Every structure is written in C-alpha cells, then in structure tokens.
Amino acid sequence: MLRLAVYALLAISSGVASFFIANSTLVSMTAGLSVGLFVPVVDEIAQNWGNIRHLWYSLRYRNRSIRVSTSYLFKIYVDGKYLLIRGSRYRTQFQPVGGVHKVSPQGNATLSAMGVTDDDLIPLDSVSYGDLRIRVPGKKIFQFFRWFDSRQGREDSPWREFQEELLATGILPLDKFPHIMHNYLGREVDRIRYSPWAESLEILVADVYELVPNQEQEDALRQLAATGHPDIVWASSQQIKRRGAIAGQPQTIEISTHSQRIL
Template sequence: MAISAGAASFFITNSIVVNMTAGLSVGLFVPVVDEIAQNWGNIRNLWYSVRYRNRSIRVSTSYLFKIYIDGKYLLIRGNRYRNQFQPVGGVHKVSPQGNATLSAMGVTDDDLIPLDAVSYGDLRVRVPGKRIFQFFQWFDSRQGREDSPWREFQEELLAINILPQTKFPHIMHNYLRREVDSIRFSEWAEEMEILVADIYELVPNQEQEDALRQLAAYGHPDIVWVSSQQIKRRGASSGQPQTIEISAHSRRIL
C-alpha cells in the first residue's frame, strides 16, 4: 500500500513538473515567435546583407493607387509601355539629401531605364549587397525620399485633365499595406532584384465620386475600368476577344 501511494505521488509530482515545464516553454516560445514576426523584414534584410554581401542588388520601390468605384478598378495607360494599362502610381523620388545618403552607401543609379526628365531621382537603384539592411533602414525612416502618393496622382490624372483639377484640389487616401517581393534573379536585369510597392486607396468625397463616375460614363483613351477578374487575367475576359493588356503588377491593388 505504501508503494502504491509512493508511486502515485511520484507520477503526480512529475506530471506537475512536466506541465509547469510545458507551460513555461510555451510562455517563452510565444513572445519569441511574436518578436520574430514583428521584425521579420529586418531579419530578412540582415540575411540578404550577409548572403549577397559581394553582389549588387537591384532595388525598385514604388507606390500604387487603388481607385475603385462601382465594382471596377481604374487603370491608366503606361507612359513607357503604351500598349498596357496599370494602376496610377510610380517610382518613389529621392531628394538631394537622400541622394547624398545613398551615395555614402555606395548606391548607384539603375541603368535599365534611360535617365531623363521623367526618371531623374527615381528610387530605382543598385545597392551593394552588404548595404541592403542599411538601405531599408533608411527607406523605412522616410527621410530624404518621397512620402506621399500625391505627385503621381496629380501628374497622371489632373495635369492632363483626365479628371477636373477643380474637383481634386486635395485627396484623402488610406495606406493599405507594403508588399516586398522576395529577392529573385531577374533575367531582364541580369541581376538579383527586390521590388517594393506601397499600396494606397483613394477615398473620394461625394463630388469626387461623381467626377469618377462621369469619367467612367464618358470614357477616355488613356483610361480603362476593369474587374478584378480582368486584372487577374491580364486583360482577358471570358468568352470575349482580348482588347487590352494589363500589367502584371496591377494585381497588387486587389
């Protein structure tokens, strides 16, 4: 009887110890996982800086507008690729102060897009691999670079009177998310590449909604209104001949 009691006590005690150990392990594990999740971008960039320290990495950062009215998305004809439509938006610009910071890192201009009045100051660059972490720390600080989507909205829709400037003296928008593609080899660039896109959503007032509906009703040769399915299919519609081409990166606004 004494042996049975002792055995029972042994198992109870060990069960308590096991449960306490398991509870402590879970209690420690969850905060660690949370910390990793919250800092995953930094961890990833730090790894890139080590893994690709002796290579040059092409980095292109942009912002895109989701303009959505009555179940349709507004897309605009591309400036460089006139046969395709894409979201309003473009590459971030860098200020002279930002250029000085990037030069100190050894960052150079990308040579795939001709440097002209349109592309001057674009944040489409070649970053020394060992500086990737430092580059994204600078990018996230928002110092010395464009931090508003207004410029491209104004240039692409208002300056050429696709939308009336009187109805859009200012705009309200929501910041939705940032998409950072995993590093990959780009056959086009013949280099490792990271693409970054900040996604914004236009929040029009009633007068601006009316102007957008009027644009949809009357049409414009440089504008299309498309469904999410058309965007996913790059412009194709079921049972109909394809009449437009939609850029691959348009999926980001869905």
C-alpha cells in the same frame, strides 16, 4: 531585434534547464516558463520577419549587386471596377495610377554613403531623375531597408503621381480634386529573385494606397467612366487577373502584372 534575441535566449535556457532538472515541480515550472517565453519569440519573429529576411540577404549576397525598385500604387475603385491608366513608357499597357518613389538630396547623400548607384535599365531623364530605382551593394540591403522604412529623405506621399497622371493631363477636373483623402493599405516586398531583364538579383517594393473620394469626386470618377477616355480603362478584378482578357471576347487591352497588387 535585440528584444527578439533576449526572448529566444531565455526560452532556450528554460527549455534546456527543464531537460536536466529531475524535480517534477521544477520541471513543470521551467516548462511553463519555456512556453510562456516561446509565444513572444514567435510574435517578435512574425513582426520582424521582413528585417530578418533582409539581414539574411545582406549576409548571403554580400558580394553581389542587387537591383531595388520601390513604387506606390493607387487603388481607385468605383462601382465594381478599378481605374487603370495607360503607361507613359509602355503605351500599349494599362496599370494603376502611381510610380516610383523620388529621393531628396538628403536621401541621395545617404544612399551614396552606402555605395548605392543609379540603375541603368531606364535612361535618366527629367522624368526618371531621382527615382528609387537603384543598385544596392548586397551587404547594404538591411541598412537600405532600415533607411527606407524611416521615410527620411524620400517621397512619402502618393499625391505627386495622382496630380501628374490624372489632373495635369486633364483626365480629372482639378477643381474637384484640390486635395484627396486616401488610406494606406500596406506594403508588398517581393522576395529576392533573378531578373533576366535586369540581368541581376532584384527586389521590388510597392506601397498600396486606396483613394477615398468625397461625393463630388466620386461623381467626377463616374463621369470619367462614362466618357470612355482613350488613356483610361475600368477593369474588373477578373480582367486584371487575366492581364486584360475577358472570357469569350477578343483581347483588346494589356494590363500589367503589377496591377494585381491593388486587388
């Protein structure tokens, strides 16, 4: 952020100087310097756009409380279909394997110092305890995301939900998945919006991972697809986009909106 400010100041100064200088050679030199500095300014803005946006939120909504929910999702893709699992809280809905990040005692202490409180939309129980589904003071949004990006004091692996949802339930054989390989595809941070459900401003965050199965694991996934397990569906990208509907057929399942993040 400091480097961005320095670049911007230099670019502006060079531009102003070229406006007042009469000598054509000096004008060309300062104009060239301005253009040369403008490029890194644009580059820095592009790389830091998320931070700039969160800094703006901290200023604009400094006196508001903002609901923040962070999660991770698994893209599990075999033979042109995506694996979706029945929701644990919304049993009529199918969604990607994954869930809300957990926070450690160290992370809890950091969040408490920021004035962060638990979200009250989902009852706190043994399952939801420690979830990063919280209410953040608006003036602390920038600070919160700096902490979140540091990965200190919070869950930083997608293994837990994979194990709980697919292995502990017996949906996939544990002996075939003693460990997994995955690629990190990226993070989606939604723009702040008003949520009627939460009755507050809200920011949703999702880290997306892609399972990279070995041959034995891929065979196990194909076998799962052939068994027709009641808590699993294999959906095409089109079906996911249409929330479970298939053209020309009665709709038999509902797919969550956030499932589109894995496409």
